[in-house]
Amino acid sequence: MNTLTRIATVLAFGLLSACAQNSFDGNETALTGLPGGAGAGDLSADASDPTSAAYFQKAIGDRVLFPVDQSTLTAEAQSVLAAQAQWLSANPDYIANIEGHADEQGTREYNLALGARRANAAREYLVSQGIAGDRLRTVSFGKERPVEICSDESCYAKNRRAVTVLASGLTG
């Protein structure tokens, strides 16, 4: 990850923290204000705190991956989401926006719809594990925000993802 990305992501996280008082009915802009949607940042500084978003991202895993043109959850994806659900249950102050993404092999509109399916599949799994639906929002970025930019399956596999992006939202 280059420096620019890192700065942008840290900024994004700053924005998320800044809107801690907002519920999902509030200001959408503050929740996901940047056109980024990468959903991952270099947050190692506080990853040692098991109640931190950085810990969630590093130790629990903030994303699940999908096969080509699929939105069904693999067994591996289900176990990651189960761990996410457990963590979200233990940390009820957090809300999450689940970002669905596609690789570049597809037309723009279809990939937007596919990303929405993926985000929704992850959301439904979390709900099935007992997470309240009003803590979980979804957004699709289609193929607009890949994390890897080569045009090979090694990159595509990482881009077909649903990322659970945390914000501390239910305190106060």
Next chain:
Amino acid sequence: MMRFLGGCVCALLALVAAPAVVAQGGPLRIEITEGVIEPLPYAVPDFVAETASAGDYAGRLARVVAADLSGTGLFREIPSSAYIGSVSDFGAAVQYADWKAINAQALITGAVSVVGGQLNVKFRVYDVFSGAELGNGLQFAGPADGWRRMAHKVADAVYSRITGETGYFDSRVVFVSETGPKNERRKRLAIMDYDGANVQYLTDSSAIVLAPRFSPTGDRVLYTSYETGFPRIYVLDVGRVQRRVLEAGDATMSFAPRFAPDGNTVVFSLTEAGNSDIYTLNVATGARARLTTAPSIETAPSYSPDGRRIVFESDRSGSQQLYVMGADGSDPRRISFGDGRYGTPVWSPRGDLIAFTKQSKGRFHIGVMRTDGSEERLLTASFLDEGPTWSPNGRVIMFARETRGAAGRSSLYSVDISGRNLQPVRTPEGGSDPSWGPLQR
């Protein structure tokens, strides 16, 4: 505030007709067919400057006319270095022998004058081998900064007289202008002349913007923006560069909008609980109707020019395919059956064809098929071609091509509907999602 040309090239006058001359031999004519065409040779000398300050425009007008005509692939310009004769007086009789000798089948002459900031452009077209004028001379007037539009109007008239079809040069394209690598791409809406000139930006790049679509008259543009963090449809007034959100419901997202031919209805996709379906929205009343209800992906709708049918893509069969339904959602029928996946269908303005993006064996293609799905024809092939849009006369398709790999970049291209004359449309930055507007008035 940005300024746009609007309705300023208004005076369209037939020049006093010269005595009618009956063409000798066959008339000058290009039939646009599927066969291989030998481009028609023509000459367009610098226009005659009839006032001192018109000198700047005399050569530039002729160059834009030539770029338009030669850019179709149907015409071939004879360079001025080959000229024997010259045109120094717009009213003088044409020396046909001079132009026959260099095999110019068509000769276009023009004159330009500037009076009080107003540009006056006149032109005539001659069928050299018949020794006769083709149609009457015409004259356009408008502000001097609209000189390119006047050149396009001349070229449209020439194209129309020789092919018998409406031209497409005095038209604009709205598109997404792109910079940056694939994982940090910045996108903003831009509008330009069809040939890439006069680019102006309509939004900044603070939020992702996607897939702008012109209204039937070109006065408004629909597009999708992430400015709230979530994809929503906006409508932008092109003249005033003002926008408002059109669809702000609490669904996950709304996207893929297009106007109906009436300019008052918008068809689009709306996603709820991961399921994307097609809806219509009345722009004036806000009334919404749902056209599809399947649990599959339904998106990329596009109206037929008579407004009675809608072509769209769906993966209800298990893979992305094209369907046609009534404008009320009735009687959906699959029309694509070839090998591969089909998306982004767009009905041609002539009503006869549907352009689409096809994915097959790891390649992307722009293609056309009849509205019943027959006579599929692939026009392009590359790592990633997508998003066709039709020229106003239904003869040319513009689309975006993204190149492979980490340094991949998206650019605009055009190709004619027989698959000939593939060429880049040069833009200052990268480009994607073009939408070709109507001929301007």
